[in-house]
Amino acid sequence: MKNRILFGFALLGALLMTSCASDDTADINITDNSDNSVTNNNTTGGSGGTGGQTIFLSGTYTTDLTLDANNTYKINGSLIMASGTTLTIPPCMTIEALAGGADVYVAISQGARIDAQGTADCPIIFTSDASAPAAGDWGGLILLGSAPINSVSGTATSTSEIASLPYGGTNASDNSGTLRYVRVQYSGGSADGQSENNGVSFYGVGNQTTVEYVQVFEGKDDGFEFFGGTVNANFISVVNAQDDSIDWTEGYTGTITNAYVKHGADHDKGIEADGFNTDIGNNSNPIYFSAPTVNNLTIIGLGSANSSEAIRLRAGTRATFNNVSLEGYAEGFDLDGNDTDSPTGAGVTSGETSVTDILFTDITLKVKNDTGVSFTDADLISGDGNGTGTDYATWGAGWTVGN
Amino acid sequence: MRQKITLTILLFFTFIIGFAQNGSIVGKVQDKETNNDPLPFVNITVKGTSKGTTSDLDGLYQIPDVAPGTYTLIFSFVGYKTQEVENVIVNAGKITNVDVIMTVNAAALDQVVITATTRKVSEAATLLEQKKSKDIVQIIGAEELARKGAGDAAAAVSKISGISRQEGSSNVYVRGLGDRYLNTTFNGLPLPSNDINKKNIELGLFATDVIENISVSKAYSSKQYGDFAAGNVNINSKDYKGKGYVEAFVGTSVNTNAIGEDFVVSEGSGFFGDYARHNQNPFAVILSHGVDPEDVSAPINVNFGISGGKSWDFENGSRLSVFGTASFENGYEYRRGEATDFTTVEKKAFEDAEEFEYSTTTTAMGTVNYKIDDKNKLKFNSLFINSSTNEVGYFGIDGQGRNRDAILNTDEGFYQMNAQFDQNQVYVNQLIGNHKSGKFELDWAAGYNFVLAKQPDRRRISIENYQFAFDNDPTTNPTFFSNVDYDNQRYFQDIDDTEFNGRINLQYEANENFKLNFGYNARSKERNFENIRYGYDIIDSDFAVTDVNNLDAVFNPSNLSLSSGQGIYAIKVINAIPTLSNTNRPGLPENTYTGNLDLFAGYADAEIKSDKWLIVPGIRFESFDQSISYDVINLGNNGNSSASAYENFILPSLNIKYALTEEQNLRLSASRTVSLPEFKETAPFVYIDVTNRIGGNPDLLGSNNPDFINVSDVSYSNVLNFDLKYEWFYGKGEIFSVSAFAKRISDPVNRVVAFDATGTQRYFRTGEEARVYGIEVEFRKNLLQNEDEETLLAAGFNTTLMHTEQDLFDVIQGTYSVNFRNDKDELQGASPIIINADVSYSPTFGSYKPTGNLVFSYFSDRIDALGSGQLGNIIEKAVPTLDFILKNKISDKFEVNFSIRNILNPDIKYVRETSGGDVLVTSTNGKGVSGYDRGRNIGLQLKYKF
Structure with missing residues (x-):
């Protein structure tokens, strides 16, 4: 019996030796030149x-x-x-x-x-x-x-x-x-x-x-x-x-x-x-x-190969867009919803959501409809090609950056 | 069998009508082991007849209505030598006295462990204890636990009527009331919780080898803490008294789901659920270790343990007994299902998700009993539990996961990995004393508990366009989803709890029919919490993930972005150390809090006995003081603050037992109790779970702000409890009982989604009151007996039928707001139907006595989370469970046990009720996936006594 117990303990010992977690956390020294945002509260400036x-x-x-x-x-x-x-x-x-x-x-x-x-x-x-x-x-x-x-x-x-x-x-x-x-x-x-x-x-x-x-x-x-x-x-x-x-x-x-x-x-x-x-x-x-109204809108992406969606309308939102310019996206509009609590598509068919005068430049798919309600691009968009967007060069001059 | 029933009915009539010409046998049973103390619960049968009884707490027994003649009496009790007393002559109209002294059966000792005062291990004994108890209490002893194959305390209590367990977790509901309405004690002293979100410790941490018995009090008595609404679960620890034994077991089992899988675990933890990096700075840990889970070999569960005890008798009459047990068990589980977050729209959906879980429990307990003399006893008990779970979840493994807030593709390819390790260490130390002197008896106990609950280094990875990982096109690859810096993160959380507690009770027995109890309880508890999180800010959002199974190649220090535009990722922290950057630097904890709870109470009760009545009126005065001070993020200038509440309560209770006959009782219980808020419910900081945000609400402590709507100056719930029970102990180990109960809870607290911009779940007093009504029926019957009156086939059944409802305000406007569309709903967690049933068959083949058990439990659909506003309720779907356990005693020393658990293997499901029908979702109370089955566990265990 004693032998058996000893054997048991030996087995247990072996298990313990091989199965315990090890702390092999090493000392890692990083030489960091990126840390230039350290603040010094005493500087005036x-x-x-x-x-x-x-x-x-x-x-x-x-x-x-x-x-x-x-x-x-x-x-x-x-x-x-x-x-x-x-x-x-x-x-x-x-x-x-x-x-x-x-x-x-x-x-x-x-x-x-x-x-x-x-x-x-x-x-x-x-x-x-x-x-x-x-x-x-x-x-x-x-x-x-x-x-x-x-x-x-x-x-x-x-x-x-x-x-x-x-x-x-x-x-x-x-x-x-x-x-x-x-x-x-x-x-x-x-x-x-x-x-x-x-x-x-x-x-x-x-x-x-x-x-x-x-x-x-x-x-x-x-x-x-x-x-x-x-x-x-x-x-x-x-x-x-x-x-x-x-x-x-x-x-x-x-x-x-x-x-x-x-x-x-x-x-x-x-x-x-x-x-x-x-x-x-x-x-x-x-x-x-x-249900906002958006007048004179310009959105510029990184090109249809790089940017996915310009405008995404979800969860039943309505929106009235007038004079829009979209440039450089795979999708112009992506509408998501369902026919119960999120009736995004119903807004299009009822006319509460509309786009009047728009210019698509480098847009692969103008409208993606995931609303569960069928409508045509024409139900949403009128005046395709007529949009000019906003005149940012004029009103943005002087006070904005990164243009 | 029919004959037996007929006989029982006949006997019953006989008993009622009564035959004056019969005689009776009376006597006293004493225990040689305890210097001839009275020995209760000894089974006494009259050989060759169906007559029998059990000795009472004073060792006394009486067998009435015995026809004149000469009989043999059999005295038996688990762990003791069965004694036969022959030639007992009964004369008409006379009383025959037979006293016996029982001695320990050395051979049998090692199967059953005996406690010092009352022996509550056998089923018959626990039923007797129930029969005699002052209050409405249900007890399940070690023998029944073993027979029904309950592996731990959580499984054990779920065999009791009115109690159900939440599948996939160890949450226990008593009559539909969950964690916040329950208390857990160990040897009558409070136990700390191991989980920040819970008030009660996970009962699953208590392996059966440390349990003597578990009792669930569903009616309040003044000895209990006033924060009582549904019940108190008390676990009594195992003791030993006898000549000494050593027992060891080893077992193995497999899970049918896990066995075929290439199992993975979160890196860093060991086979025994240990973790060696707790003392390292988290920042050093994340620099030094990667994120990928690691493979483990064959997922075969093992369990092994050893226990033993010994007693020493000293010449002066004192005795020292020691008992120790240590055991380990682990388990592998594999779940495959869906993981969906659906509110009124689909927010995130993984139709194919899998989770690997490796869990361990290591338990060690030591008990020293010192009986100084017949009147003075001391006991020291020390318990240690290490429990761990290691979970790895892969979500969206088919490449078809969807996230409506994804950046690159909202239709497919969203994928997440979550790998986490949780370790809980619980230390419980108790010193318990009992002293008798004349008419006085003094009970006291003092405890010190310590809990460490740690979640070190949870890793979470988010990936978009995962479908590109399968297309064998090296030009298209998945990329990291990095909308916020913490979409790819490492998280560390630490909690420690320290508690001192004590109780003292002085009993004065004026005479046999009148006892008085005076007592005092105290507990003082402190909790400290802190967490920290580091995020991987991906520098180039187009970075291609070429091998999703080797993210260590990405997240290692050589790819750290140390100068602008270089590297792949930077490490971010929310709370920077002052004067240090929050980038690539260690940080300060995000949230910390310290909670303090102090409860002090004095009480008095009386036990007034008459022939048929036992009336126990009681009253308790309790003071409650709770405070929490916190320093948390994202609360603006209110983030570093504190909150507190102080109340005094007067809590009356009344328990009445009326003995209809020797075997039948009628009980009534009525009481006023309270339900108190917890710190997590009142501390207004937000805990971010995988799919949920949960925060507290200071309004629970009351407010008299005139602008608030449906928020009043109330800091606790008043609870009125009423129970009525009929019980009939109609045979040895047999019971039939029916009870009706009603509760009214004022200002009930529910967790619902608050109206804030992020949909955080918060706690509200959601209505004026909640009402619970129900009926419980319990039935246990021996169906077949052999010629020695040993039960061969027995069946038990209990069911609870409940109706619950709570009022809901239409609008709540306070610090936080919410509204409800319905003015009433069921209570969260309450199943209208709960059923437990079991059948056991124990044939005898000479010395070979196997016992087969089939154990069934069921709860019907219930509300898991109450919906608010437009959100529907989340429903936990009904789950039936069926286990088969075969205990095979080959010889006195050797047992081979076999089990199949979860035979029905039902799907575990949560659904959200929506206007478009039910949608399968995951729940905070469940696992990471939903709509999965747990697989069957097939196990084998060898047990040997030395």
Whole structure:
């Protein structure tokens, strides 16, 4: 018996020797020259400093914050304007954000306003403080309002992807302030393992808000994203966004006039549009879908061999496009949906979704219909060949970059 | 057989009518092993008749209505020498007294382990314990566990009526109420959870060789913590008392699905579920080790273990007993099914997905009992469990996976790989004492628990255009999907829990019919959590993945992008170390939190006995203090904060037993209890799962914000419990019982998809109240007996029929918001029908006594996740389970056991109810795939006693 036990232990010992996990983690030395975005919080710098001081901005402001053109400002955390306050930024100011930090962004809460009015000669610039800035260095601009969203019903609000702030309501003519001649650069930093900031996010923003002459340059995620709301945006430009350049969802019903999208090496769609938030469903009563109007739109991809889709319409969204120019994609329009909760195709057959005057250049397939509802290209498109797109050379001159 | 039933019925009538001219036999059974302490639960039969009884807690027994004559009495008890007392003369109208002293049967000792106070291993004994208990409790002992082939505590409790288990996990539901309504204790002291998302420890971690018995209390008594809604599961650890033995077993089994597969596991862990890199910085681990899973040889399950015990008697009358057990088992499982995330649209769909799972459990327990004298006892118990699962999932292996947010191709070719290793180590140490003096008895216990739960180095890879991996065209290749930096990632998570707890109970026995209990409970628990994640930012989105099975060739330090435009990937972290970059640098944890829970309670109850009544009124005063402080990402300026709640409760309870006859009881139980929020439910940070995001909601602690709708200043649920039970113990090991129960839970908490931009699941008080009504029926019968009255064929059956409903608010508007389209729904996790059944056959061929068991269980469709707004419910489809276990005792020393588990091999499915019909989806409570079968497990085990 003893022998057997000994044998058993020997066997066990042998198993232990051969079967245990080993920690063969080696010392690996990497010589890294890429780390040039290390920040030094003590440096003064940037443009706009005229002998003033460098002021770090973060935290929740419950009173108005007016930036002084004589100072230099650096965002080093979440700068959140609470309801009832206004953030005023003078023209010509460049505001740098701490590169590489999580939770570095500017959020204008429901009931708060931003007053950022640059000029064509002297735009306001939000950018990274890195010496060699890169997309995703910091978060971005977030505006939240109380205009309708279809992800909730009645007076309920939803909470934002970044910062968990409330948005949405019943006030279509809500006013979150003014963005004019503003450039947002190197935004789109990760907020958690799944969420990234956009360049400018509009959460339930109302149509008394003024948004014109705004560019998002080198963003890691989407350029402009509209989560419901009624805000109108004029003269907007997205260059080198790595995800979708313009994105809408949750029942967005505003008008975008004069939009220019140009893709860089890494990119997703020119426009990716949902009728409602597919994570939580369409909870409006009566049910409605996103249905914006887009006038004078130009989207430029990397060629039909390299870029997949210019405009993707999903989850029941409607859209009225007037005067469009699409260039360099395998597919011009890709419509996805079904005949139940996501009736994207029904929007085409009912005439709620239409394209009037368009020019396709280097587009392999003009319309891809995955909606489960049959329609012809002509049901969607009229005036093929008549589109000119937006006159970016004129309105984009001077204040935009990366063209 | 018919004769036996007729006889039983006849006897029953006889009993009711009564014959005055008969005599009776009474007496006392004592235990030589314990200095002639009373020995309860001894079976006493009158040879040649069907008469018999069992000794009570005081060792006393009575056999009434015995016709005058001369009889032989047989006294038997597991582990003890059977005694026959001949020439017992019964005279009409007289009482015959027969006292015996039982001695341990050395040969039988090693089959059964005996506890010091009550011996609750045999089925008959556990039924008796149930019969005598003050409360409504169900007990399953080691013998029944072994017979029904329950491999662990989770399988064991699922044999009890009203209890069902979630397939593919060890979640246990008691009367449809899940984890947050249950408590688990070990020797009466609280146990910590090994899972951040759970309140209760995974019962599957307790192998049967550490279990003496498991009891499930479905009715509340004031000795229990007030956070009680569905039940308390108590596991009593094994003890030993006797001359000494050593037993060893070795076994093997195969899973019919796993056996043919080229099995893979996540790299870095060992055969025994160990991992040697816990002390390394995660950043060093990801630089030094790749992402590819590794092959393992033949997926054949093994198990082996050894246990033994010995007692020493000292001259002064004291005795020291030790018992130790150590065992290891592993299992290979292969699942092939679908993995789909469907809300109202298809978000991600893998119609062909597979998962490999290698799991291990290592258990060691040591128990030292020291009986100082007849009045004072001490016990020290130490338990260690190491459990691990190693899962590798490949999703979209047919090249046809779809992701609606894919960049290059939304129609096909989306593919993901997830390889993760989870290791849980649980240490439990308890010191327990019992002291008697006159009319006083003092019970006390103190415990220290420690849990380490780690998920080191989970690897997740996302690929687009995977279909190009099959086309043999070197010019077309898959590429990485890198929408966010963390689509290709390595993840590390650490939790540790520390708990001190204690209980003390003083019993005063005024007289036989009146006892008083005074007690105090305390527990203080702390949890620390942290996680960190590194993402692979792919520099060139067109980078061709030429061999999807050799990603180590990509993700190794020589391809790290160290200067602009160079290399293949850069490593990103969310929380950079201040002054360091977030690129190619180690970082700080993403989320950390520390949770504290303190519960202190005093209670008193009385046991008032009369001839037929046992009335136990009780009251408990409990204070509850919980706080959580957290530092989490993506909550803006609210990310570094804390929350807390403090409440005092007064909890009355009443348990009444009325003995209709010697064998039949009527029981009634009514109580008020509470249901408390957990820290994970209130901490407003988001845990990102493979397909889900789960976050807490501080509103659960109550709010009086006037702008909020349907959010009130309530931090706990009031629970009212009512149970009525009829039970009839009509024969040895036989029972028939019917019970009705009702519960009302105010302000119930459900996890639903909140209305936020990302569809994060959060906890809400979803309505004013939930109601549960149900009936349970249990029936156990010996169908065939041999001439020695040993049961040959026995069958058991229990079923629970339930109706549940909860009110749902139309709109909830608080810190987070949600709405419901229905104003009522069933309770999450509640199956309207639960059935457990078993048949056992144990013929005797001389000394060869095999036992064959067929064990069946079933639960009907139930809500797995409550839908909100336009989202339909997720339904867990009904699952029947059938196992066959053959215990083959070849000789006194040698056993060869054989089993086939999961004979029916049903599909495990979750579906989302949608306007277009049911859609097969995966669930957070299930595995990575859905619509799979688990395969049959065919096993062989050899057991030898030295």
